[in-house]
Amino acid sequence: MVTANHDQAEYDPTEFPPFAVTVDMVVFTIDDDRLRVVVIEPGDGPAANRWALPGGFVRADEDIEPAAWRVLRTKTGVTGTDHLAQLGTYGAPDRDPRMRVVTVAWWAIIPDLPEPVPGRRVEEARLVDVDDVVDASFELAFDHRTIVADALDAARSEIELTAVAASFLDEQFRISDLRQVYETIWGLELEPGNFQRKVRGLKGFIEPTGHRSSESPSGRPAELFTCSDVTAKLAVPFRHPDSRSDA
Amino acid sequence: MVTANHDQAEYDPTEFPPFAVTVDMVVFTIDDDRLRVVVIEPGDGPAANRWALPGGFVRADEDIEPAAWRVLRTKTGVTGTDHLAQLGTYGAPDRDPRMRVVTVAWWAIIPDLPEPVPGRRVEEARLVDVDDVVDASFELAFDHRTIVADALDAARSEIELTAVAASFLDEQFRISDLRQVYETIWGLELEPGNFQRKVRGLKGFIEPTGHRSSESPSGRPAELFTCSDVTAKLAVPFRHPDSRSDA
């Protein structure tokens, strides 16, 4: 088979088309029983004076996941998280007006994140309700609304299959705290008694600490639990209760 | 906060580190009740004379998913597939000796793929058992063994949640054909009667065609079904039977 080689240049390693590779971070936290996401107002670039996800270029000698951690830290001051997962890669040719960029999007969960602090070359950093982003009442630059929507889908699925919901909470937590995480992310109410029994019965999810909560405003103090591995896959999924066979 | 700007260069759009962006394809098919994957022997590059996934550079003005389709077609002659999903992006700094490359990996399912044909700049193309790749008895270049293993995990999960198993089959298929797909991918046997009842009861999975199979070697001819949307999310997951609460 003889073919004209008018497009062979792109197969030549010395003439590959150069791309910029960035990372963008979708950082979730729960604040006041609302699912929120960290956004920044960049100090420069095409998203200056607009809100956007924290993001930045991957360095020439840096793997992608470390770049995600570094960008998160330098842009928002956020340092630790139990959970960082790759969401997907977005690379429409026109997604950034400056140049050809593909961005690797990640999503993470940070407990107790009151207000992020603006980092280098960042004007402002704040938390915004995920719902407002997804329904576009709070606008984000680039394709970041889509990325947040995809991250929300990923989070909703992930808490069914793994113990990651616990990473929204402190080291020790009550079962009712964990239930609130599910209720917030799924946007529904769960029956406290059944939740209790179900989650206690799941292997590899939570372990009792032997301590009891002292902060309860009233009522019987709750037993405190920990989750040793938030990435652990649950033996049985904790299923979102919307699925009915008569759907 | 005053900081040395020794690393500010990377924030300058005109001086971002240039990356090559490639796509790599994990193409599954079922052949003789074995799950197989398409591999090629590139005619040049660092994987010449080794087996590797079909892959290639994304063009300067091309979105990533079209690039995946193009690469698949030009390298292996494979043109159509019902299912193409992004798997993840791999970008360790040393994963390609030539240059800094990040690759966006995709997985796809092609029914009835007897033998792929080597495309441009490809010496050979063939199918290989997925198991042999994952257990490294069949070696692949770069990090392609990891990518195939991740794709297998993705496929095993995806057939629980969507109708994608049907994309291994022809337009019309018997329920026992569909059962064989699950058995092959999960590596176990399912009880035919229960499978039949379960899959017939799931909304949005299969629809009867009104025809019956004429190719049955013996026995009662089976009703033929179609799947109108292989990407449809099942209302109720078709669960892999390994998960027991006493696990």
Add this chain to the structure above:
DNA sequence: ACAATAGTGTCTATCAGACACTATAAC
């Protein structure tokens, strides 16, 4: 005492799996 939250008992409907059974074809 009451209010509030934690946690358990129990009933019921549903569903997965085991397996016997019937149905319909080729031979």
Add this chain to the structure above:
DNA sequence: GTTATAGTGTCTGATAGACACTATTGT
């Protein structure tokens, strides 16, 4: 008839959800 596969009936054990109930704290 036998054999093979398609498809159904039916039982059982597990589980999710509803909801009543007990348990343990503060006020």
